[in-house]
Amino acid sequence: MSKQEISASVIRRLPRYHRFLGALCKKGIVRISSKELSEQMGLTASQIRQDLNCFGGFGQQGYGYNVCALYDEIGRILDTAAHHRAILIGLGNFGRAIASHVRFPECGCELIGLFDANPFVAGKDLRGMPVHHIDTLAGFCHQEHPEIAILCVPDSAVQQLAEKLCTLGVKAFWNFTHCDLQLADPSVLVENVHLADSLLMLTFGLHRDDQSDSAT
């Protein structure tokens, strides 16, 4: 099956499989059953078999999955060996943290430029990389052709900036503002990251547990 045909929800789960299989591979584990993998990952064994069946026959009855072969195959589908050129814009607390915290090479990306509108921030270095002033963005894009822009700017600035970056050839946005970015060109990729969504899952869960307790 070509990877175009794998459903979006399976694709969304691939990074998680990749992470768990990578950890098993590092531990020297050669094979694993869907049952063992399900216990570690908190998914059902049948979900795992169904997901992994989408892209080939690495599981064998009575043997399980070949851990490293499956890890490599998922890495190939996700394209983790790529070197997509990324720029990060907005070097406030959050932008600096993203620049330092995220393991870009493991995600098939290379961080090639940092930008900020504040002249006191631009000109300085972050982890050995110079921070450029935002006014130099167009020239940089014409020369370096970044494909991905990581947006850590104030909410009010994000839409206009993203539209400008589209005209400069950026094809994918990793958006950390509190706004959902919407762009006219449907071929442009957008990942709106809302950290608070997962915190709300904890709030919801605590509330539900409180209600269960008081019902018993």
Next chain:
Amino acid sequence: MSKQEISASVIRRLPRYHRFLGALCKKGIVRISSKELSEQMGLTASQIRQDLNCFGGFGQQGYGYNVCALYDEIGRILDTAAHHRAILIGLGNFGRAIASHVRFPECGCELIGLFDANPFVAGKDLRGMPVHHIDTLAGFCHQEHPEIAILCVPDSAVQQLAEKLCTLGVKAFWNFTHCDLQLADPSVLVENVHLADSLLMLTFGLHRDDQSDSAT
């Protein structure tokens, strides 16, 4: 339908509905059809009708949804008006950014304590809140009873720390390390946040687009 009966995947989408409906409410928009909402949110209209049907009849044929009533109802389900007490541990770049960037009150949470193992960080202030030394954690928990712990510590420290926090009464973990946290007590809530997962979706998407281009 009680909220216990709403499926986990619908619950995961609720923060997104809440965000979009909140923005519409602020703009003074009184009602919206599933079709209009679907265009704004990038979901299908039938998905939206199906999701929102799970918790009551706010949509009416030919009228659409009452925006503010639906926003309030989703907020009630998520419990956004709660004041769950949260502590954040690990005030490196990333922890400081989380403490500053996340809108805790909108997520039903209150940040009541900051902790770090570094004696040069502990004792200082962050946004008017004192940073405590990690050695004072047990005493603090006995006194203040935080329910949520936000973990921004090094990967190698996270498992042991979380286990200790469980014994101190913490019921929910928001984990920002690169490790998937696994705890023995199934009633403890864990949200493992892997930022890189969404970056990998961009890498995957760029790769797929490249392949489509070269196939045409």
